[in-house]
Amino acid sequence: MTLEVRDLAYAYPDGTQALFGVDLRIARGERVALLGPNGAGKTTLVMHLNGILTAGHGTVRVAGLEVGKETLREIRRRVGLVFQDPDDQLFMPTVREDVAFGPANMGVRGEELDRRVRDALDRVGMLDAIDRPPHHLSFGQRRRVAVATVLAMDPEILVLDEPSSNLDPASRRELAQILRSLDVTVLMVTHDLPYALELCERSLILSGGVIAADGPTRELLADESLLTTHRLELPYGFAVPSPGT
Amino acid sequence: MGAGHHHQLYRAGDTLVHRLPPQCKLVAVAAFAIVVVATPRERFWAFCGYLLLLATVAAIARVPPGHVLRRMVVELPFVLFAFAIPVIGLGERITVWGVSLSVDGLWASWNILAKATLGVIASILLAATTEPRGMLLGAQRLRMPQLLVQIATFMLRYLDVVLDSMRRMRVARESRGFQARDIRQAPILAKSAGALFIRSYERGERVHLAMLSRGYTGSMPILHDISADVRQWLAAGALPLAAAAVLFLT
Ligand SMILES: Nc1ncnc2c1ncn2[C@@H]1O[C@H](COP(=O)(O)OP(=O)(O)O)[C@@H](O)[C@H]1O
Numbered sequence: 400m401t402l403e404v405r406d407l408a409y410a411y412p413d414g415t416q417a418l419f420g421v422d423l424r425i426a427r428g429e430r431v432a433l434l435g436p437n438g439a440g441k442t443t444l445v446m447h448l449n450g451i452l453t454a455g456h457g458t459v460r461v462a463g464l465e466v467g468k469e470t471l472r473e474i475r476r477r478v479g480l481v482f483q484d485p486d487d488q489l490f491m492p493t494v495r496e497d498v499a500f501g502p503a504n505m506g507v508r509g510e511e512l513d514r515r516v517r518d519a520l521d522r523v524g525m526l527d528a529i530d531r532p533p534h535h536l537s538f539g540q541r542r543r544v545a546v547a548t549v550l551a552m553d554p555e556i557l558v559l560d561e562p563s564s565n566l567d568p569a570s571r572r573e574l575a576q577i578l579r580s581l582d583v584t585v586l587m588v589t590h591d592l593p594y595a596l597e598l599c600e601r602s603l604i605l606s607g608g609v610i611a612a613d614g615p616t617r618e619l620l621a622d623e624s625l626l627t628t629h630r631l632e633l634p635y636g637f638a639v640p641s642p643g644t
Numbered sequence: 645m646g647a648g649h650h651h652q653l654y655r656a657g658d659t660l661v662h663r664l665p666p667q668c669k670l671v672a673v674a675a676f677a678i679v680v681v682a683t684p685r686e687r688f689w690a691f692c693g694y695l696l697l698l699a700t701v702a703a704i705a706r707v708p709p710g711h712v713l714r715r716m717v718v719e720l721p722f723v724l725f726a727f728a729i730p731v732i733g734l735g736e737r738i739t740v741w742g743v744s745l746s747v748d749g750l751w752a753s754w755n756i757l758a759k760a761t762l763g764v765i766a767s768i769l770l771a772a773t774t775e776p777r778g779m780l781l782g783a784q785r786l787r788m789p790q791l792l793v794q795i796a797t798f799m800l801r802y803l804d805v806v807l808d809s810m811r812r813m814r815v816a817r818e819s820r821g822f823q824a825r826d827i828r829q830a831p832i833l834a835k836s837a838g839a840l841f842i843r844s845y846e847r848g849e850r851v852h853l854a855m856l857s858r859g860y861t862g863s864m865p866i867l868h869d870i871s872a873d874v875r876q877w878l879a880a881g882a883l884p885l886a887a888a889a890v891l892f893l894t
C-alpha cells in the first residue's frame with residue numbers, strides 16, 4: 400500500500416471539526432480522484448498526508464512508514480504535495496532554484512541535483528523555462544513547474560490540490576497529458592468531475608469529513624442521486640452513461 | 645533575470661566588471677566607501693581622483709554617464725539638505741552674490757555632497773553590473789545574516805505579486821467609481837492597504853507550508869557555489885586600493 404489512512408479525525412484549533420474518521424487505501428501505481436464539495440475537508444486531509452497537520456486521532460502511513468514527528472523528513476520526501484496556488488508553491492527567484500529547493504533540502508548537490516532539476520522540468524515540458532523567474536510564466540506554465548518541484552524529490556505519491564482550477568481549456572488538457580504520462584501514484588483532489596473521469600479510474604467522495612463513496616469513477620459519476628446528496632454536479636450538458644446500459 | 649520594471653538598475657552586459665563574483669564587488673564598494681568617508685574634507689584633489697577612478701570603472705563596465713546621472717535622483721534630498729546648511733549655519737560668514745553664508749556650513753555641505761555623490765555613483769555602478777539575484781547570493785557568501793538574505797530573496801520574488809494585487813484592487817475600486825481626490829477618501833485607501841496586508845500575510849503562511857512540504861528546516865540550501873579566486877578578489881580590490889593610494893598621495 401502506498402497510502403493508508405485509518406480512522407483519521409481532526410479539529411482545527413478554533414474547534415471546527417473538519418475530519419470525522421477518514422479511511423482510505425491507495426495502491427502503488429493507482430491514479431485516484433478525491434471528490435468533494437467546498438468545505439468537505441479535502442485540503443485538511445491533504446495536509447495530513449505529509450504531516451503539516453498532525454492527526455487528532457488515527458494514523459497515516461506512506462509506503463509503510465507512519466507519519467509522526469520523527470519520520471517527517473522522510474515522509475515529506477515520499478509525499479509530493481502540489482498546492483492549489485502555484486504562487487504559493489514557487490517561492491524562489493528562478494525556476495531552476497525552485498525545482499532544486501526540495502532535493503537540495505534532502506542533501507542532493509552538484510551534478511546529481513542538476514540532473515534531477517532538468518529531468519523534472521523535462522517531464523512537465525518546461526525545460527526551456529529553467530532560468531526564468533516564475534512570475535514571467537503563464538498560470539498554466541507555473542502549475543506545471545509546481546508539479547516539477549515535487550517530481551524532483553522523487554516522491555512515492557503525488558498529491559495535487561485542485562490541479563485544474565483556473566486553467567484555460569488548453570492548459571487543462573496539457574496538464575492532463577502530463578499527469579497521464581507520469582509513472583507515479585497520484586491522488587488528485589478536485590471538484591472538476593470530468594477531469595476526474597478523464598484521468599482517474601477510481602474515485603473517493605469526501606463529504607462531511609468522511610469517505611462517503613469509493614469506486615470506479617464512471618460508476619460514481621453515473622449515480623445521479625449519489626452526486627446530488629454530496630453537492631457534486633456534472634457540468635451542463637455533460638452525462639455519464641451508467642455502466643451496463 | 646527579465647526586464648521587470650523594478651530591475652532597471654541592472655544593465656545586462658558581459659564585461660570584466662559584470663563577470664566578477666558579486667561578493668567581491670560588494671566588498672570592493674564597501675571598502676571604497678570607507679576610504680571616501682575617511683578622507684578629510686579639505687583634500688579636494690583626492691575627491692577628484694576618486695571620481696576619476698569611478699569613471700574608469702564605468703568605462704570598463706560600459707555603463708554610459710547618462711545611465712548613472714538619471715539614477716542619481718535618489719541623492720536629491722541630500723542635495724537640498726546640503727544647500728540649506730551654509731544658509732542656516734553658524735560662525736564666521738562670507739557673502740556670495742549678496743547672500744551671507746557660513747564658512748563652516750559651506751565646508752560641511754561640500755563634505756556631504758562630495759561623499760554622498762561618490763557613494764551613490766559606486767552603488768549605481770554595482771547595481772548596474774550585478775543582477776539583484778547575484779547581489780543576494782553574494783551577501784549570502786559573505787555570511788550576512790541568513791534571515792536578512794531570505795527576506796530580501798522573498799521580496800525579490802513577491803514584489804511583482806504584491807504590486808499586481810495592489811493594481812487589481814485599484815482597478816476594482818475605480819471601476820466602481822472611486823477616485824482618490826482628497827483627504828476624505830483616505831479611510832477607503834487605508835482599508836485597501838489593510839486588506840493588502842492581510843492577503844500578503846496569508847500568502848506568507850501558505851508559502852511557509854509549501855516550504856515545509858519540501859523539507860525546509862529553517863535554512864536555505866546553498867545552491868550556487870559562486871566562489872571567487874584570488875585573481876578576482878584582486879581585480880575587485882583594485883578600486884579601493886587605488887582610492888587608498890590616491891588618499892595617501894594627495
Ligand atoms: N485554518 C482553519 N481554521 C479553522 N477552520 C478551518 C481552517 N481551514 C479550514 N477550516 C474549515 O474546515 C472545513 C474543511 O475545510 P477544507 O479542508 O479547506 O475544505 P475543502 O478543501 O474540501 O474545500 C471547512 O468547514 C473550513 O471552514
Ligand SMILES: [Mg+2]
Pocket residue numbers: 441442
Ligand atoms: Mg481546498
